[in-house]
Amino acid sequence: MVRVAIDVLLKDEILDPQGQAIERALPQLGFEGVRDVRVGKHVELDLPDGDDLDERVHAMADQLLANPVIETFTYRVLGEGEGREGHDAR
Amino acid sequence: MVRVAIDVLLKDEILDPQGQAIERALPQLGFEGVRDVRVGKHVELDLPDGDDLDERVHAMADQLLANPVIETFTYRVLGEGEGREGHDAR
Numbered sequence: 597m598v599r600v601a602i603d604v605l606l607k608d609e610i611l612d613p614q615g616q617a618i619e620r621a622l623p624q625l626g627f628e629g630v631r632d633v634r635v636g637k638h639v640e641l642d643l644p645d646g647d648d649l650d651e652r653v654h655a656m657a658d659q660l661l662a663n664p665v666i667e668t669f670t671y672r673v674l675g676e677g678e679g680r681e682g683h684d685a686r
Numbered sequence: 687m688v689r690v691a692i693d694v695l696l697k698d699e700i701l702d703p704q705g706q707a708i709e710r711a712l713p714q715l716g717f718e719g720v721r722d723v724r725v726g727k728h729v730e731l732d733l734p735d736g737d738d739l740d741e742r743v744h745a746m747a748d749q750l751l752a753n754p755v756i757e758t759f760t761y762r763v764l765g766e767g768e769g770r771e772g773h774d775a776r
Contacts, residue, residue: 597721601693603728618729618750625749627742631687631732638693638728639708642721652717659715660708670768678760 597642599678600653602671604662605636637661640674649673687732689768690743692761694752695726727751730764739763 606612615633622630639661643652653671662669696702705723712720729751733742743761752759 597719599722603691603693605728605730615729615731619731621750622746625746627733627746629687629734630746632689633729633731636728636730638695638726639705639723640695640726641709641723643717644719656712656715656717656720660711 598645598649599640599642599674600649600671601674601678602639602641602653602657602661602669603636604639604657604667604669605634607666607668610666636667688735688739689730689732689764690739690761691764691768692729692731692743692747692751692759693726694729694747694757694759695724697756697758700756726757 612634614635618635619630619633622628622633643649646652657669657671658664702724704725708725709720709723712718712723733739736742747759747761748754
């Protein structure tokens with residue numbers, strides 16, 4: 597099994613109101629100079645390894661995880677200590 | 687400026703119904719053997735570089751992007767060709 601992280605974002609040409617809201621809120625919290633905030637979905641999952649991993653991840657994303665009309669995605673295979681097990685808020 | 691990706695996930699002990707829904711839907715689409723699906727938020731943003739980058743990202747996440755009671759986050763600095771510019775659905 598490999599653990600894969602898939603990140604789904606709205607395409608650049610699609611308005612991202614959630615990103616804009618964060619961008620407007622940050623200066624009020626004292627964080628200046630933050631630009632171009634985009635918000636999307638992060639999915640982590642275990643799936644069987646294999647030569648067709650890339651193909652399967654693309655198919656899953658196209659069919660279920662992302663809306664290809666308005667969204668794009670990237671994915672990466674997580675290493676040891678990354679992802680769920682490695683999550684730590686501090 | 688550096689581009690940072692922040693991934694927010696529910697803590698392991700918190701039930702993730704969206705992840706469960708995806709895990710149940712995948713076999714019906716022909717994707718067998720997918721386990722431990724977790725769904726969260728993916729945020730990308732540009733912010734000024736500096737020695738206190740780590741501190742600022744943690745503060746932003748704790749104050750605005752994640753709910754520390756039920757969520758954890760990880761972040762990474764995106765390199766050239768990663769992130770928004772590198773997003774491509776195929």
